[in-house]
Amino acid sequence: MNIQHRSPLWIYDTTLRDGAQREGISLSVEDKLTIAHQLDKLGIPFIEGGWPGANPKDEQFFQKLKTSPLRQAEVVAFCSTRRPGNQAAEDPVLRPILAAETRWITLFGKSWDFHVTAGLKTTLGENLAMIADSINYLCQQDRQVIYDAEHWFDGYKHNPAYALETIQAAVQAGAKWVVLCDTNGGTLPHEVAESVQAVRQVIQDCQGTTQIGIHTHNDSGTAVANAIAAVQQGAEMVQGTINGYGERCGNANLCTLIPNLQLKLGYHCVEPEQLAELTPSSRLISERVNLAPDDHAPFVGLSAFAHKGGIHVSAVQRDPQTYEHIEPQTVGNQRRIVISEQAGLSNVLEKANHCGIALDKQNPVSRQLLQQLKQLEHEGYQFEAAEASFELLLRQALEQRPSLFELHGFDVHCYCGSLESRQQGGFSSTALATVKVVVGVQEILTAAEGNGPVSALDAALRKALVDVYPSIAKFQLTDYKVRILDGKHGTSAKTRVLVESTDGQNRWTTVGVSTNIIGASYQAVAEGIEYGLLRPCFKDSDECPIGIRAILNDLNSAPAKHLA
Numbered sequence: 431m432n433i434q435h436r437s438p439l440w441i442y443d444t445t446l447r448d449g450a451q452r453e454g455i456s457l458s459v460e461d462k463l464t465i466a467h468q469l470d471k472l473g474i475p476f477i478e479g480g481w482p483g484a485n486p487k488d489e490q491f492f493q494k495l496k497t498s499p500l501r502q503a504e505v506v507a508f509c510s511t512r513r514p515g516n517q518a519a520e521d522p523v524l525r526p527i528l529a530a531e532t533r534w535i536t537l538f539g540k541s542w543d544f545h546v547t548a549g550l551k552t553t554l555g556e557n558l559a560m561i562a563d564s565i566n567y568l569c570q571q572d573r574q575v576i577y578d579a580e581h582w583f584d585g586y587k588h589n590p591a592y593a594l595e596t597i598q599a600a601v602q603a604g605a606k607w608v609v610l611c612d613t614n615g616g617t618l619p620h621e622v623a624e625s626v627q628a629v630r631q632v633i634q635d636c637q638g639t640t641q642i643g644i645h646t647h648n649d650s651g652t653a654v655a656n657a658i659a660a661v662q663q664g665a666e667m668v669q670g671t672i673n674g675y676g677e678r679c680g681n682a683n684l685c686t687l688i689p690n691l692q693l694k695l696g697y698h699c700v701e702p703e704q705l706a707e708l709t710p711s712s713r714l715i716s717e718r719v720n721l722a723p724d725d726h727a728p729f730v731g732l733s734a735f736a737h738k739g740g741i742h743v744s745a746v747q748r749d750p751q752t753y754e755h756i757e758p759q760t761v762g763n764q765r766r767i768v769i770s771e772q773a774g775l776s777n778v779l780e781k782a783n784h785c786g787i788a789l790d791k792q793n794p795v796s797r798q799l800l801q802q803l804k805q806l807e808h809e810g811y812q813f814e815a816a817e818a819s820f821e822l823l824l825r826q827a828l829e830q831r832p833s834l835f836e837l838h839g840f841d842v843h844c845y846c847g848s849l850e851s852r853q854q855g856g857f858s859s860t861a862l863a864t865v866k867v868v869v870g871v872q873e874i875l876t877a878a879e880g881n882g883p884v885s886a887l888d889a890a891l892r893k894a895l896v897d898v899y900p901s902i903a904k905f906q907l908t909d910y911k912v913r914i915l916d917g918k919h920g921t922s923a924k925t926r927v928l929v930e931s932t933d934g935q936n937r938w939t940t941v942g943v944s945t946n947i948i949g950a951s952y953q954a955v956a957e958g959i960e961y962g963l964l965r966p967c968f969k970d971s972d973e974c975p976i977g978i979r980a981i982l983n984d985l986n987s988a989p990a991k992h993l994a
């Protein structure tokens with residue numbers, strides 16, 4: 431891409447303040463410190479840490495940060511202008527913010543006359559004095575002030591003259607930045623331009639050096655577009671949050687904004703190697719705030735560079751630019767090929783390659799496998815989330831799936847705790863599973879309990895096999911999802927079960943489908959164990975039977991033998 435390089439843009443992150451205003455987020459001081467350090471690593475120059483005085487956590491955060499300072503970022507404390515009728519020096523809101531001892535402070539004040547009279551219940555003149563006094567006072571205390579003009583766009587729409595007077599008050603009082611906030615998130619991109627120009631004129635008229643920033647909310651789904659519109663009008667600071675967290679529908683998403691500004695519009699936001707930290711940062715922070723990541727998020731989502739349609743995969747293999755707007759690695763993400771009924775041969779070959787199996791287009795097995803995949807998906811299987819089951823299918827098609835164990839039968843009983851515990855209101859649902867498996871010539875019969883039929887089945891199967899294959903002791907079932915396919919048929923409907931397993935380091939998912947939920951579960955659980963055993967380290971371990979090792983070595987060294 432041929433980009434004209436422009437001046438630097440200052441990114442201002444408010445995940446720890448506005449992001450924490452999202453319903454469902456509650457951060458500990460430790461969480462806040464971890465997130466701040468990750469943002470610092472990402473190269474964000476301004477990190478808003480919270481509102482000292484609003485709650486003990488935010489106060490502690492600023493104190494603790496002094497003992498583990500950030501490498502490059504300025505940490506910013508946030509609060510409102512003084513209260514109506516107060517002296518700034520004695521105002522209870524401004525005192526704790528000075529105690530945080532940051533060089534930079536962001537103050538928010540009212541731009542909209544309606545908010546002054548209806549919200550603050552004061553006069554328009556007193557609001558101007560609140561802005562001016564508060565900024566003046568903080569400047570006298572040697573602080574650099576960023577002024578967030580709350581409800582800027584609504585204020586400018588309803589009473590432009592007054593809205594501009596509030597900006598003039600901030601500029602004349604010494605604010606380094608005025609940040610135009612679309613607090614209610616109702617503004618559209620075309621409305622942004624005019625008022626940014628009007629603010630620039632006010633700053634010029636005051637002969638000020640104040641710079642302009644933008645802070646947008648996503649209530650109209652246009653937070654990122656509005657921020658870009660402001661930047662194109664000359665705004666030099668962009669406020670937003672990681673993953674777009676924030677009050678109501680969230681703030682402008684920095685994970686979308688930063689790459690757009692840097693890769694498409696040529697602004698310098700962070701160093702290229704820091705940009706590659708974007709996807710890991712997005713995921714680490716979603717883990718910290720305890721919210722599932724959005725797989726479909728632009729740039730950083732798991733699916734942002736996932737190719738499912740066969741036509742897409744075929745072209746991407748020839749040149750990724752055919753279906754990708756940027757290289758995934760630039761933002762620390764990666765390309766993925768998805769296996770499903772939408773696949774063509776290209777998907778199957780790529781997946782085989784990913785599993786270390788050199789399958790090629792001329793091999794008739796390739797097309798047979800594709801047809802089998804489509805037929806199984808038609809019957810209810812879903813392989814895009816169960817890549818381990820697809821790999822087993824692939825090995826089977828190539829006659830490279832050694833028989834590690836055979837199931838000769840299973841039985842599951844559920845019982846609902848003792849009468850006594852039921853009478854006391856308890857419901858300790860328990861299940862007992864019995865399995866009979868054969869390994870080589872050895873027949874093994876075991877039983878195990880679990881707190882449900884699937885965990886009992888999993889426990890019984892693992893108990894039966896663990897003496898023969900000790901590495902099973904490390905395996906665990908970590909997730910279990912059930913979906914009833916075709917609910918119209920009631921109890922005869924098919925059930926699809928997805929099981930996620932782990933060996934403590936790796937995770938893999940397998941699928942089972944049956945009209946019987948236990949049968950579907952058994953299939954997914956057994957494939958989970960089988961796949962775990964077939965991982966590369968198994969063939970070099972003592973527990974791998976010699977005959978099976980030969981097959982597995984064969985698989986890894988000379989796949990072509992089976993392909994002709």
Ligand SMILES: CC(=O)SCCNC(=O)CCNC(=O)[C@H](O)C(C)(C)COP(=O)(O)OP(=O)(O)OC[C@H]1O[C@@H](n2cnc3c(N)ncnc32)[C@H](O)[C@@H]1OP(=O)(O)O
Pocket residue numbers: 448451481483484485510511512513514538539540549550551560580613677
């Ligand atoms: C646009 C934004 O997102 S701004 C940030 C919003 N974030 C938060 O509100 C989270 C942190 N807030 C809090 O913990 C609490 O609201 C506090 C500690 C700030 C204040 O708590 P309280 O003193 O109990 O007041 P309460 O929350 O009920 O009301 C807000 C007060 O702030 C005043 N206020 C609102 N905006 C401003 C402003 N720009 N300048 C001065 N005062 C303001 C209101 O008039 C009201 O004061 P009043 O009760 O004396 O009339």
Ligand SMILES: CC(=O)C(=O)O
Pocket residue numbers: 448538578579580581611612613614645647
């Ligand atoms: C300051 C701020 O968070 C807002 O106006 O949205």
